[in-house]
Amino acid sequence: MKFIDLHCDTLMKTAEANKSISLLENNTTSVDFKRMKKGGSLAQFFAVFLPTEEMFIENVGEIMDDDIYINTLVNTLKREIGENSSMIALAYNYEDILRNEKNGRMSAILTIEDGRSVQGSLDKLKHYYDMGIRLMSLTWNFENCFGYPNSxxxxIMGKGMKKFGKEAVEYMNDLGMIVDVSHISDGGFYDVAKISKKPFVASHSNAREISPHKRNLTDHMIKTLAEKGGVAGINFAPHFLQPDTTTDRSTVELMVRHLNHMKNVGGEDVVALGSDFDGIRGELEVDSIHKMPMIFDALEKDGWSIGQIEKLAYKNTLRVIRESM
Structure with missing residues (x-):
């Protein structure tokens, strides 16, 4: 079963101090090109996550300017892809993904997690688009020029998008950059739902009805996302899966429970994959990209049809890409 994963933080690992990580193959990350191919990957969204100052110091060894950091990680991915061009290629739209697949290549899609570096400038958004960024998570865990985080x-949770944030969503629609509401406040979610003329996504968020973490989606949000033609990518993090958000174990059984709930609430067209690999910790049953088929096997045993599993695995996300990028 081929699949598309809407979110991984693997590029962050390549910037860690005193480490040399090959994206072709390594023993450090959950995602590399060889394991993507082994698992059946059609496309992987690679996020440039913007660390806090403390994270920069702890992991990178120094505080870096956001744009220097973004350029560094984008160039790392482009270099690694260039060195393995028979296996994988960048994709900037739906047609690129189909062309890459036809030529026997997987696709890599660039994203930014936390729009703070935009700094209230539509020109900066256009700059990132021209760099190849095709999805942006509007916020992370702190207020920025777009709006406010989950809290x-x-x-704070009730606050909506800022004036610039509303303008930016419209502009992202015009550019062909997917709007990602994972991490945003509830008020911000509903503002995006009102403003966006194209499908938007919650790239790595689960069902709040099952796991009460504020990063997850309420049933009404899942329905709203479905009505707008968007998708929610199941997050593999234990504290977004477990009913007890302090528990540190992530299981396929819990993923199936969330996916059944999301499908029952929003329909089979709203579910997708958003592993959050290399941005999560804990005891992970699915701890590597090549193990993704474990989820599909479990869903088939649970009664999902092959067609429904295909929608979850790649067809729903591919539709959003076609309509939004």
Whole structure:
């Protein structure tokens, strides 16, 4: 079964101090090109996650300017792809993915997680688009020029998009850059739903009805996302899967439970994959990209048809790409 994964943080690992990581093959990350191919990957969304100052110091060894950091990680992926061009190629739209597949290549799609570096400038958004960025997670865990994050603080959670954020969503629609609402406040989610003329995504978010973490989606959000033609990518992180958000174990059984709930609430066209590989910790049953078929096998045993599994695995996300990029 081929598949598309909407989110991994693997590029972050390539910037860690005193490490040399090959994206072709390594023993450090959950994602590399050889394991992608072994698992059946059609396309992988590679995120440039913007660390906090503390994370920069701890992992990179120094604080870097956001744009220098973005350029570094983008160039790393482009270099690694160039060195393995018979296996994988960058994709900037739906046609590129189909062309790469026809030529026996997987696709890599660039994203940014946390739009803070945009700094309220539509010109910066266009600059990132021209670099090859095709999806942006509007916020991470802090307020930025777009709006506010998910939070246990009800006041923050209820806040919507800022004026620039609303303008930016419209502009991203025009550019062909997918809007990602994972990490955003509930108020921000509903603003995006009102404004966006194209399908948007929650690239790595689960069902709040099962796991009450505020990063997850309420049933009403899942329905709204489905009505807008978007998808939610199942996140493999234990604290987004477990009913007890302090528990540190991620299982296929829990993924199946979330996916059944999301499918029952929003329909079979809303479910997708968003592993969050290399951005999550814990005891992971699916701890590598090549193990993705374990989920498909479990869903088939649970009664999902092959057609429904194909929608989850790649068809739903491919439709969003076709309509949004």
């Amino acid at each position: 246990d603080d009800k006041e």
